[in-house]
Amino acid sequence: KEGDSVLIQPPVYYPFFEVIRDNNRKIVESPLLLTDGHYEIDFDDLEEKIASQNVKLFLLCSPHNPVGRVWTKEELQKLGELCDRYHVFVVSDEIHCDFAFPEHPHTIFAKACPQLEEKMILCTAPSKTFNLAGLQVSNIWVPGKEVRDRFKAEINAAGYSQLNALGLIACQAAYENGGEWLEQCQAYLRENLKVLRSFLKERLPKIRLIEPEGTYFAWLDCSGLGLSDTALENLIAHQAKLWLDGGSVFDKKSGQFERIVLACTKKTLLQALTQLEAACRGRNS
Ligand SMILES: Cc1ncc(COP(=O)(O)O)c(C=O)c1O
DSSP states (O other): OTTOEEEEOSSOOTHHHHHHHHTTOEEEEOOOEEETTEEEOOHHHHHHHHHHTTEEEEEEESSOTTTOOOOOHHHHHHHHHHHHHTTOEEEEEOTTGGGBOTTSOOOOHHHHOGGGGGGEEEEEOHHHHTTOGGGOOOEEEOOSHHHHHHHHHHHHHTTOOSOOHHHHHHHHHHHHHOHHHHHHHHHHHHHHHHHHHHHHHHHOTTSEEEOOSBSSEEEEEOGGGOOOHHHHHHIIIIISOOOOEEGGGTOTTOTTEEEEEOOSOHHHHHHHHHHHHHHHHHHHO
16 A cells, blocks of 8 residues: 555665655665675564555565575574564566576575465566567566456556567467577676686686675676766766666665676677776776
8 A cells, every 4th residue: 555665685686776766655665784795685674664654565586686695494484474474475586597507596486485376476487588678578476366456457447458479479479489598698708707707706806796696787896996976886887887787776774785687798898898897907007
């Protein structure tokens, strides 16, 4: 209902903030904790926020954009127990699930927390996995019948019940026949991550890579450069001439971070990193 509280975990995909605001709901933030280069859920804070702010809905990003965590089954179960105890509905955005690295397998929220079946919506899409965003297809899985009926009624009322026909066919074709292509794509992305890792280590050691467990992003801690948030943005955009996503759009406290997308050719990635290196050297000379 309007005015209800919705919980999110910054730094997080920034449209989460916008969609809550645009629907006249209240944003409740339970920030992730960064410890030794690894982001974790602060379960004490999460419970305190849920209880004190009367949270009704939890918008979960799983795997998490931009920090690249793939939540473990145990973490998801713990989240689920809290949501169950405090009657919080969960919308689990799992759009990056196909990009979980093999050593960090993705757990579907419904598998971790079957007890919440009536109180969850799961979202995936072929848009990222198969680069089909322009065809506007997503998979919204609503296991509970009552919620599903209400969801359908809302979608009909919004005049959005009909899928783009090309999108539907593309989605089906991608899931049925795109397995091999996806495996190659995932391998390529892993190579790009290696390229980034070694470039940073050898040529930009002041920028720290937050090791992702999935997704095609890398979240970079640039605080070692010793710049203000504004000077960092200036360096990236005007000196390195790159369009990365500045951390502050994901979280007001993450202005020292940058998100780089690795879903590009190795050549493009190397060119971007070379420009970044030149900009950093230019500052120091
Ligand atoms: C976590 C998350 N959810 C949703 C979306 C939106 O995806 P689409 O463009 O397919 O609507 C994105 C895109 O970046 C995302 O990262």
